[in-house]
Structures are given as C-alpha cells and as structure tokens.
Amino acid sequence: MSSIRPLSLAARDAIEDLPTDFTSALSTTQHQQVFEAFSQLDVLSQGSQRPKLFQLRCLISLLSARHVVLRAATGSGKTLAMILPLLLSPNKIAITCHGGSFRD
Numbered sequence: 001m002s003s004i005r006p007l008s009l010a011a012r013d014a015i016e017d018l019p020t021d022f023t024s025a026l027s028t029t030q031h032q033q034v035f036e037a038f039s040q041l042d043v044l045s046q047g048s049q050r051p052k053l054f055q056l057r058c059l060i061s062l063l064s065a066r067h068v069v070l071r072a073a074t075g076s077g078k079t080l081a082m083i084l085p086l087l088l089s090p091n092k093i094a095i096t097c098h099g100g101s102f103r104d
Contacts, residue, residue: 008047011038022053030060033088040087041080055081063089 007015015038026034037051037059051059054072058081061068070078 007039007042010047011042011050014038014050018056019053022056026060030063033059033063036088037084041084044087051080051084052077055084058082059084059088 015035018034023031023034034051034056037056041049041051054070055077058068058070062082062085068082070081072078
C-alpha cells in the first residue's frame, strides 16, 4: 500500500495546467500514473521540478509497453522521461543509448 504524500503548490498548479487534449484522452489508470509521476518527482526534487508534457506522454507510452524514441536538445529532460516509469514500476527496464550527434 503506497502512502499519499501531499503535493507542493507548484506541482498542484502544474497538474491543473495540463492541456485538456492530453488529460481527456487518459484512462483512469493513466491519470493515476501521471499523478504518481508528479508525486514522485515532487518528493525527489523537494518541490523544485515537475514533469514536462513530453515526459508525461513518454511515461504513458512506456507504461503501456510501447516503444519510445526521444530526440531533443541536451538538458531538455530526455533522461528523466525514461526514468519516470522506473520510479513507478521498478520491474520495468529502460534502455538508453547515445548514438552521437543527430543531423537533420
């Protein structure tokens, strides 16, 4: 049984500010997973960070057993996007690799 931790004000505001086109498409389980991701990150960062929308989309995809490829600038939060599911489901495995620079 997991204990419910109160979210910081910043995290609560961020949850309320999620776009409705994202939240309306979520199942009840996915809503819970998003809330748990906010809760875990809120505790780990002591209220200083919250998941970005692309990280939450990645979370939902990974927990739904879909493959995910992320391509974004350094420091954008790709690693956290891959780690969030592991915080919620420690029995999952994330494989990340660095293949050098990408070119358009």
